[in-house]
Amino acid sequence: MIREAVSPITTGPTGDPQKTNDIGPAFDFDRPEVLERAEELRTAAARLRSACELRPVPPADAAAYRSLLAELEAIMPAFYRSYDAYVTEVLRTGGTAPSCSRGCSHCCSHYVSSVEPYELIFLHGRIAQGPAYPSQIIGLHRRATLFHSLRRESEGELAEDKALYRYYLRATPCPFLGSDGACGVYASRPMSCRMFFSLSDPAFCKGRAVVDVRNRNFLIELPEDIEADLGRAAAALSAYALPESLFEGLLEANGAFGRFEPDPS
Ligand code: SF4
Numbered sequence: 166m167i168r169e170a171v172s173p174i175t176t177g178p179t180g181d182p183q184k185t186n187d188i189g190p191a192f193d194f195d196r197p198e199v200l201e202r203a204e205e206l207r208t209a210a211a212r213l214r215s216a217c218e219l220r221p222v223p224p225a226d227a228a229a230y231r232s233l234l235a236e237l238e239a240i241m242p243a244f245y246r247s248y249d250a251y252v253t254e255v256l257r258t259g260g261t262a263p264s265c266s267r268g269c270s271h272c273c274s275h276y277v278s279s280v281e282p283y284e285l286i287f288l289h290g291r292i293a294q295g296p297a298y299p300s301q302i303i304g305l306h307r308r309a310t311l312f313h314s315l316r317r318e319s320e321g322e323l324a325e326d327k328a329l330y331r332y333y334l335r336a337t338p339c340p341f342l343g344s345d346g347a348c349g350v351y352a353s354r355p356m357s358c359r360m361f362f363s364l365s366d367p368a369f370c371k372g373r374a375v376v377d378v379r380n381r382n383f384l385i386e387l388p389e390d391i392e393a394d395l396g397r398a399a400a401a402l403s404a405y406a407l408p409e410s411l412f413e414g415l416l417e418a419n420g421a422f423g424r425f426e427p428d429p430s
């Protein structure tokens with residue numbers, strides 16, 4: 166089966182449906198190598214879902230949180246490796262390699278969304294141990310505050326999309342972006358960051374050019390059954406009530422778990 170990748174750009178500056186970016190690259194999702202990587206990812210996703218479903222998750226229970234965090238620490242690196250291997254194999258079936266490279270980072274000014282609770286808990290567990298944690302929390306808070314002030318400027322069903330676009334125009338990079346343009350949490354970054362690419366010149370990923378007809382940003386989606394398994398994993402952790410925005414989700418995790426102290430025993 167040949168199908169096009171999905172464009173992430175759905176609205177323009179006024180919230181009108183975008184006419185650009187609606188033709189993504191075509192990938193062959195039925196190529197044997199892709200199916201093989203999909204099967205490995207399917208196994209990794211099933212393991213993640215089982216782990217999440219087996220965990221008791223009373224939000225205020227520190228022992229349950231530590232147990233879940235230890236499980237995610239054991240599972241997530243392999244899950245992300247399988248995820249990246251699948252995406253890489255899909256990209257190989259396209260005619261042109263993406264323009265993306267280390268240090269290219271206009272896209273890190275998006276207000277990152279659709280982040281799953283197991284990703285937030287895992288990433289929070291990683292950053293909460295670092296010396297930059299307090300300043301990162303302040304950075305997350307500033308960005309969430311900016312987004313919500315932009316969100317209040319619009320009403321109606323497109324208000325969220327308009328706020329996302331206006332936030333992007335502010336060119337406020339993710340607090341994890343390093344001064345060298347590289348992601349500071351690369352191994353732990355969420356799927357939302359791993360699935361986003363461009364076939365056009367990186368200049369079209371910057372500011373208002375993002376809605377230029379020549380911009381060719383696209384996302385790689387997963388097979389539906391894997392998405393469903395990951396949805397069940399997320400649902401199993403719904404008691405934590407973590408927002409799906411990267412910045413707000415990590416802030417909520419900070420409020421719930423704080424800086425995790427290793428168990429002295
Ligand atoms: S999506 Fe655009 S800004 Fe991001 S790495 Fe790719 S080319 Fe660079």
Ligand code: SF4
Nearest residue numbers: 273339341342348358
């Ligand atoms: S987590 Fe990393 S890849 Fe994702 S937006 Fe932040 S700096 Fe960029």
